[in-house]
Amino acid sequence: MTAIEQEEAKKALALGFIGVGWIGRNRMEVMIDGGKVQPAVISEPFKENADEALKAAPGANIVTDAQAVYTDDYLDGVVIATPSAMHAEQSLQALQAGKAVFCQKPLGRTADEVRRVVQASQDADKYLAVDLSYRYTKAFQAVYNTITNGEIGKVFAADLIFHNAYGPDKEWFYDIKRSGGGCVMDLGIHLVDLCLWSLGFPEVTDVKSRLYSKGKKLQAGEEQTEDFAQVSMLTQDDTAISLECSWHVSAGQDAVIEARFYGTEGGVAFRNINGSFYEFKAEKYKGTNTEVLVTPPDNWMGRAGLVWVEKVLKGQGYDARTAQEYIKTAEVIDRIYGRHL
Template sequence: MISIPDKKKKLNLGFLGVGWIGRNRMQALLNHSPSKATVICEPDSQNAEEAIQNAPDACCVENAEEMYNDSSLDGIVIATPSALHAEQSIAALNAGKAVFCQKPLGRTADEVKKVVAASKAADKLLTVDLSYRYTEAFQEVYKRLINNDIGEVYAIDLCFHNAYGPDKEWFYDLPRSGGGCVMDLGIHLIDLALWSLGFPEIKEVRSDLYAQGKKLQLFEDKIEDYASISFLTETNININLKCSWHLPAGKDAEIHASFYGTKGGLAFKNVEGSFYDFTAEKYNGTQTEVLVTPPDSWGGRAGVVWAEDILNGKGYDATTAEELIKTATLIDRIYAR
């Protein structure tokens, strides 16, 4: 018998970590999906107080175990430091909760595989906040790539320079972060490139990582703040990625994913150094056609899709799981792990 989702039902969600990103994602879910914040767990009292202002009916708990053990919860949104993501996701999934986790899901492919296994065993939906997929600008680029608008893609250029870098000290500690600007920024663009190509096998990886202007040696226990990486797919598509923290780029941020094919080009680009405003462009020789322009409130859209999928009865997603493992395995190769 086919079950029909209850359109009147509201998801009961727990929010584990409500710093700036956690609160932003919570607000998007409350505003744009049939969800309510039932439980909040946050060690920083100021963050917790700000979150409660937007969810006055939520209960605050002191430790994550109380959240995992709450039988009323349908899912848990995780926005904590990277070192905690895999462990907390596994605990939530083992407790029968769907999980929406900030990237990276794990610091290594091994951690990601363990989370995926927990999702499969529990048959609960696992989603990672790879949010640029859900921008209107990249959705347009993706649609045109799938429709073969620019012919056969042979090269992709990816770039993410953040002039400021993270403001939390744990980002600069390798055991806690799992990596530097590649793990923090590059992962988004790697995901866009692989997703657009259908997650092909990568036969060659070359990575040059730098810390404060000095090239890092293999297995050096330091965090990179600049990376230049190239991949070659099994069908010889060339992918180049540059990303950084604190680069003197003359603007707040430089973000783009440019695709070059036998019949033209497509690009997803930030506007005037913005972290939030994006455009989509199509290139034909020297001509540029603007496809999408701001504004676009995309920040919490991935979480809203996750919530709607839960309400529609979606559980373990084997395709997404395989994508998460492939991305994490490639990042391991970048770091020579």
């Protein structure tokens, strides 16, 4: 390693954090624990959240206006964990101010919003990452490797399930103008991303969705958040994908989270354990036989943020591949909601 590389390896990123509710605070704490981050500025309107954040980052400057984060020339990057309606505009302003961005999902409520942010990342040549956290679990990494290594042959079908028996506890989730959608935008987006990523982001040629609110079927484009969704998709190479997700469904446990892939030579699955939102295992199937690939423990919360920190430290700028993945996933979500003709 050269002297310059050694100096870069020692450098800490000066970061601004916009939104430090429990998710934002968790991501901040994980980044701090990683040892290569200096939390310099925190933008948070609620004093209780700000006070909790200062316990982990006692030297940070608390501001109530996010504008103070964008205009701070000392900062290398910005971490965003605010309500969904704010994500695109805040990411856009941070990128235009020359900051790398790590944003909670969804990056935008629509594909158009996502495209605008991606364009800003390209224009500024700054690295943009979205907290698609399940990609970074050891269990799903094992599933991804099994598929991409060809161990189960050609994948011809996938079943995706995410039921949250509690549902969100913040009222803005239920306002479609602020959230962009209901359980599909909140939960389904994770599984759509995992599935398309594992399959190499093929073109999705057909999408049929049935969205419900309190048992009533919603019409395409209706301004109402769904609490139950069933979606059927087909890719350009005829892989059939089914998605089912919900809030407040009577699941008999806290959560059901699964992504099962069926191939010509076997199957593989990512599954939560005992209704947990945090513990997962990976299994590989051949006929009636099951091989367990990964089981807990796995401290995966915040791991996506650590990967972003490392890449920014190494000088990563605009990443066309991941940026296009964000757009492709957003386009599928738009079609699920009937926003694409």
